[in-house]
Amino acid sequence: MRIDIISIFPDYFAPLDLSLIGRARTSGLLDVHVHDLRSWTHDRHNTVDDTPYGGGPGMVMKPEPWGEALDSVIGDASARLILPTPSGRPFRQADAERLAGEGHLVFGCGRYEGIDSRVAQDAAARMPVEEISIGDYVLNGGESATLVMVEAITRLLPGVLGNKESAVQDSFASGGMENLVEGPVYTKPATWRGHEVPPILLSGNHGAVDRWRRDQALRKTARNRPDLVAAMPEEGLDRRDREV
Numbered sequence: 001m002r003i004d005i006i007s008i009f010p011d012y013f014a015p016l017d018l019s020l021i022g023r024a025r026t027s028g029l030l031d032v033h034v035h036d037l038r039s040w041t042h043d044r045h046n047t048v049d050d051t052p053y054g055g056g057p058g059m060v061m062k063p064e065p066w067g068e069a070l071d072s073v074i075g076d077a078s079a080r081l082i083l084p085t086p087s088g089r090p091f092r093q094a095d096a097e098r099l100a101g102e103g104h105l106v107f108g109c110g111r112y113e114g115i116d117s118r119v120a121q122d123a124a125a126r127m128p129v130e131e132i133s134i135g136d137y138v139l140n141g142g143e144s145a146t147l148v149m150v151e152a153i154t155r156l157l158p159g160v161l162g163n164k165e166s167a168v169q170d171s172f173a174s175g176g177m178e179n180l181v182e183g184p185v186y187t188k189p190a191t192w193r194g195h196e197v198p199p200i201l202l203s204g205n206h207g208a209v210d211r212w213r214r215d216q217a218l219r220k221t222a223r224n225r226p227d228l229v230a231a232m233p234e235e236g237l238d239r240r241d242r243e244v
């Protein structure tokens, strides 16, 4: 997968050199290019914003630099443009799984009051454009949201996680964890400050452990995310599952 990120703060993406993503880049599993939007400005102040038409507070990002940046970055027709914005569709694990199947993603990080809307309109004439929100809150720009989405997406690429099974058991993962969050996890020592690891986990009975883990996932989901329990298909739950 190739990922291009356009931002006025390219240094924001230094974390993409670290840990699993950094190793995926080094190994060639992932090809990430970060671009400074100001590279596509032509005035001595490298201007990227201006006052909004119609008045109002703040500044809007000018379309010209974005248009030139996207023209330059998006060579192939298969690219998909992602625009992080609080007004976008909610980002879910299913989206991370879907986008992990793409060959080329381009993230456009807006700042100020946002990017002139004609940029997305112009881009949509030649590629899929998705406005996506990582949550119902406002950030100072799209950079943090891009980091979140890049991590959620690229960790699913084959070979990035040490054990691909862990992705299958993740909260919200398709294939059995939709609408569920993971239950509690434990490791050695078996006793710590008087707290015991649940004996079932020491039993060696894998079937019983799997059932216990499923039950704990349901209980934690009911406690922390009753909205997900409400969304579960009725046939997947008995009354007990809905209780904490």
Ligand SMILES: NC(=O)c1ccno1
Binding pocket: 084, 085, 086, 132, 133, 134, 135, 136, 137, 138, 139, 140, 141, 142, 145
């Ligand atoms: N909630 C979001 O995804 C977002 C992106 C930029 N500002 O907020």
